[in-house]
Amino acid sequence: AQKVTQAQTEISVVEKEDVTLDCVYETRDTTYYLFWYKQPPSGELVFLIRRNSFDEQNEISGRYSWNFQKSTSSFNFTITASQVVDSAVYFCALSGRKRSTGANSKLTFGKGITLSVRP
Amino acid sequence: DAGVTQSPTHLIKTRGQQVTLRCSPKSGHDTVSWYQQALGQGPQFIFQYYEEEERQRGNFPDRFSGHQFPNYSSELNVNALLLGDSALYLCASSLGPKSTQGFGNTIYFGEGSWLTVV
Numbered sequence: 131a132q133k134v135t136q137a138q139t140e141i142s143v144v145e146k147e148d149v150t151l152d153c154v155y156e157t158r159d160t161t162y163y164l165f166w167y168k169q170p171p172s173g174e175l176v177f178l179i180r181r182n183s184f185d186e187q188n189e190i191s192g193r194y195s196w197n198f199q200k201s202t203s204s205f206n207f208t209i210t211a212s213q214v215v216d217s218a219v220y221f222c223a224l225s226g227r228k229r230s231t232g233a234n235s236k237l238t239f240g241k242g243i244t245l246s247v248r249p
Numbered sequence: 250d251a252g253v254t255q256s257p258t259h260l261i262k263t264r265g266q267q268v269t270l271r272c273s274p275k276s277g278h279d280t281v282s283w284y285q286q287a288l289g290q291g292p293q294f295i296f297q298y299y300e301e302e303e304r305q306r307g308n309f310p311d312r313f314s315g316h317q318f319p320n321y322s323s324e325l326n327v328n329a330l331l332l333g334d335s336a337l338y339l340c341a342s343s344l345g346p347k348s349t350q351g352f353g354n355t356i357y358f359g360e361g362s363w364l365t366v367v
Contacts (some may be wrong), residue, residue, distance in 0.1 A: 134291075165356070173337050175292070175358035221291055225356070236282065236305055237341070237356060239291030 131173045134224050136240035143212055146247050150208045151243050153222030158176045159183075164198065165223040165237070175221070181205065212247045219244050253359035261365045262330050269343050270362045273343030278357070279324040283315060284339040285365040286361070292339055298323050299345045330366045337361045 134246040143149045155164065166178040172223050177193065181198045193213075197206045209216055219242040251349075262268050274281050280299045284292035292329045294307035298317035312356055317323045343356045 166357070171361065172360060173267060173339075174360040175341075177355055177357060180355060223291075236294035236297065236307060237284075237292070238294070241289075241291050 132159075132224050132226060134222050134238050134240035136222055136243050137229070139241070140244045140246070142246040142248065145212050145214055148208060148210050149180075149204055149212050149245065149249075151220050151222075153205045153207065153240060153246070154204050155205060155224045157224060157226060159226035160198075161226070163225045165225065166196070166207045167221045167223060169219045169221060169242070171218075175242040178220075203222070212245075213221075214247050214249055217245055217247045219238045253340055253357050255338075255340050255359035255362050257362055258360065259363045259365075261367060264330055264332060264366055266330050267326065267328045268330060268364060270327075270338050270340075270364070271322065272325070272342075272359060273322045274340075275357050276316030278342035278344055279321050280343045280345040281317060281321065281324070282324045282341040282343070282356070284341060284358075285309070285334075286337040286339060288336070295325070326344050327364075335364060335366045337363050 132190045133214055135154045138152055141149060162183045163180055165180045168176040169175050179196055186198050186200055195208045222240045223241045224236045225237050253275050256271045259349055263281045269326040281294040282297040285295055295309050296314055296315055297305040298302050312328045314326045318335045339361045340359045341356050
């Protein structure tokens with residue numbers, strides 16, 4: 131079974147601070163993908179980043195960066211110089227591969243982290 | 250490029266009634282999945298449709314059923330509504346396994362349908 135744990139429930143920072151959102155996952159799949167989504171109050175899940183299990187290279191995309199460590203099953207997400215517009219709920223999610231079809235298996239989500247950025 | 254669209258955005262139903270939610274996937278996508286998100290929780294997978302067939306199913310009762318049409322759009326039906334069915338229902342679209350990016354491709358979500366059962 132797959133499991134995603136987001137131990138942080140709420141984080142509050144002042145604008146321009148850096149903030150790191152933690153994610154720990156469990157899976158028996160050898161090939162899998164990890165995602166981060168942002169959910170503003172409107173409800174839509176907005177895709178942010180994805181990383182496959184065989185590429186541990188960490189990257190930076192604008193103000194976003196991520197740290198994927200297979201050894202500790204962690205996929206942490208950092209927002210640099212946070213802005214008020216970053217306030218939202220952030221979800222980490224895991225997708226395996228459905229062997230019978232080769233398609234994405236279901237996404238397994240964590241419970242989310244509510245980020246509040248104060249001006 | 251149209252994203253994932255869902256309708257209706259909000260609806261209120263009475264316990265015991267039936268509801269149908271609709272989803273049009275992102276242009277070029279052929280796989281649709283449905284998720285239920287209760288307040289304060291992460292989304293939970295209901296089922297996935299590809300080539301008009303249910304391919305995967307989460308831990309939801311048979312009261313939850315779906316359909317995919319030849320144009321890849323999809324419906325989620327919930328019968329005999331319970332108070333506990335009140336939630337945000339999210340539709341997600343992606344490319345299917347025949348795509349070179351079938352596995353691991355980005356999964357896009359719509360804005361959801363907020364269902365309240367009273």
